[in-house]
Amino acid sequence: MSELLNLATQRANAWLESKAIDDATKSEVRNLLSQDNPKLLIDSFYKDLEFGTGGLRGIMGVGSNCMNRYTVGAATQGLANYLKKSFSEKIKVAIAYDSRNNSSAFAQVTADVFSANGIEVYLFSELRPTPLLSFAIRYLKCQSGVVITASHNPKEYNGYKAYWQGGAQLVPPHDKNVIAEVNAIGGFENIKFSANKSLIKTISAEVEDAYYKTLADRIPRKESIKNQRNIALVYSSIHGAGITMVPECLKRLGFENLTIIKEQQTPDGDFPTVHSPNPEEQSAMQMALEKAKAINAELVMATDPDTDRVGIGLKDNHGDFFLLNGNQAFSLMMWFIMKNLPEAERKNGYIAKTIVTTELVDVIAARFQIDCYNTLTGFKYIAELMSQMEGKKTFIAAGEESYGYMVGDFVRDKDAVSACAFFAALAAAAKDEGYTLYDWLIQMYVDYGYYKEGLINVVRKGASGEQEIKDMMQRLRNTPPVQFAGSPVVQNSGLQNRNRKKY
Numbered sequence: 001m002s003e004l005l006n007l008a009t010q011r012a013n014a015w016l017e018s019k020a021i022d023d024a025t026k027s028e029v030r031n032l033l034s035q036d037n038p039k040l041l042i043d044s045f046y047k048d049l050e051f052g053t054g055g056l057r058g059i060m061g062v063g064s065n066c067m068n069r070y071t072v073g074a075a076t077q078g079l080a081n082y083l084k085k086s087f088s089e090k091i092k093v094a095i096a097y098d099s100r101n102n103s104s105a106f107a108q109v110t111a112d113v114f115s116a117n118g119i120e121v122y123l124f125s126e127l128r129p130t131p132l133l134s135f136a137i138r139y140l141k142c143q144s145g146v147v148i149t150a151s152h153n154p155k156e157y158n159g160y161k162a163y164w165q166g167g168a169q170l171v172p173p174h175d176k177n178v179i180a181e182v183n184a185i186g187g188f189e190n191i192k193f194s195a196n197k198s199l200i201k202t203i204s205a206e207v208e209d210a211y212y213k214t215l216a217d218r219i220p221r222k223e224s225i226k227n228q229r230n231i232a233l234v235y236s237s238i239h240g241a242g243i244t245m246v247p248e249c250l251k252r253l254g255f256e257n258l259t260i261i262k263e264q265q266t267p268d269g270d271f272p273t274v275h276s277p278n279p280e281e282q283s284a285m286q287m288a289l290e291k292a293k294a295i296n297a298e299l300v301m302a303t304d305p306d307t308d309r310v311g312i313g314l315k316d317n318h319g320d321f322f323l324l325n326g327n328q329a330f331s332l333m334m335w336f337i338m339k340n341l342p343e344a345e346r347k348n349g350y351i352a353k354t355i356v357t358t359e360l361v362d363v364i365a366a367r368f369q370i371d372c373y374n375t376l377t378g379f380k381y382i383a384e385l386m387s388q389m390e391g392k393k394t395f396i397a398a399g400e401e402s403y404g405y406m407v408g409d410f411v412r413d414k415d416a417v418s419a420c421a422f423f424a425a426l427a428a429a430a431k432d433e434g435y436t437l438y439d440w441l442i443q444m445y446v447d448y449g450y451y452k453e454g455l456i457n458v459v460r461k462g463a464s465g466e467q468e469i470k471d472m473m474q475r476l477r478n479t480p481p482v483q484f485a486g487s488p489v490v491q492n493s494g495l496q497n498r499n500r501k502k503y
Helices: 002-017 023-034 038-045 069-086 103-116 130-139 174-183 205-216 222-227 246-253 282-295 326-339 343-348 360-367 379-389 416-432 437-448 462-478
Strands: 056-059 092-097 120-123 144-148 157-164 200-202 233-236 258-260 299-303 310-315 321-323 349-354 371-375 394-400 404-407
Touching: 002 023, 002 038, 023 038, 038 462, 056 069, 069 103, 069 144, 069 157, 069 174, 092 103, 092 130, 103 120, 103 144, 103 157, 103 200, 130 144, 130 157, 130 205, 130 416, 205 246, 205 416, 222 416, 233 246, 233 282, 233 416, 246 258, 246 416, 282 299, 282 310, 282 321, 299 416, 310 416, 310 437, 326 349, 326 360, 326 394, 326 404, 326 416, 326 437, 343 349, 343 394, 349 360, 349 379, 360 371, 360 437, 371 379, 379 394, 379 404, 404 416, 416 437
Parallel strands: 092 120, 092 144, 120 200, 233 258, 233 299, 349 371, 349 394
Antiparallel strands: 056 157, 144 157, 299 310, 310 321, 394 404
């Protein structure tokens, strides 16, 4: 503890001595040093906030280990340096941000630093979902992009996700090369904060319109949507960016009876109606589930702040609503998509998922004679697979157990906007045939086997939390469990399942 405190104190004093740090920030640092709160000082300064393989994510505040204009500026300067080494032509980047506190300010800092480095910037004029950023990178032919978001983390967090020219998050070797550039910056005085305003442009509505049109071409069973256009749907954006696109997307597809949870529709980084804006948690979707029961809706949808994840609620045969887990929702979506594919598309098509996602999808895909590839955890690896398969096989859809889904190749990251469209289409198709989504869920289990799982989220914060996580992982590697819930572990096989296509 004393060693970490000494290190944090030294780092804090270095910020006070830096000519690049503004006076307001220095005042906050002095206040932090004067408080009798060594834990807060340590958590703020004991290390540099790491630009990892997915970018930055941390608690907002002053300090080298927090999200602030200086750590965001350093990340952007490092990315700019790498872009200039990687491309000889004129470089363009796109930037988006969500509803979190300081997201718009961090997006402006990012735009300023890029422009100061001679890079042309396309910036959304207001908050927009992460998947639209991925689409915009490809549509505008950018070499890179950034979205300011901490996804579904608690309100005190924010983050910075970097993308490459294909519209996917950074993968090797680009991720490690950008990290090296960020680490090589040195002091904050080497960051170019003075914007070249002539290089910063606003992204037009044309990009969003192109997204809707591209998505509409991929929606199956349009006749069912027309027949069931008044099907009762409930949606919550949980104070996030989804409110800017999901209702409009469903309207354009022809759905006319969407109930929006008003208490949660205003973008708000404090997320006042929930403990955490994570649709994986029952509490975050409780308002939507209660409203659905009150109006006898067919489907509940709720998206996280940057709208790359969606939670799904269904009613059972007693009229009570419950929350699907990610594996259930993904399996149901894949079953619907694959059974509605034309025969020609099945023969050369493939789907993808992460290795931690249910094998029920592998079974369904095998029944339809569609290849299913399993990647490392993270949609960037699915996107990398897609790039390597271009020209060889046709991508159909992908997903993971943590509520992330992607249909079609026009977005190269999790996309809750298009996922809401597909789940709504699924509900309309079921009703058009005289069934409910619950009926289809049960039928899927009858046809392909019953799979059951559960998820527990464990949060550990700060320097002490980081060490606790490292210790837990070390124990798991050194002494793997010999039983689960009283059942013995008979084999520790990792990825040795030969019946699964692996990537």
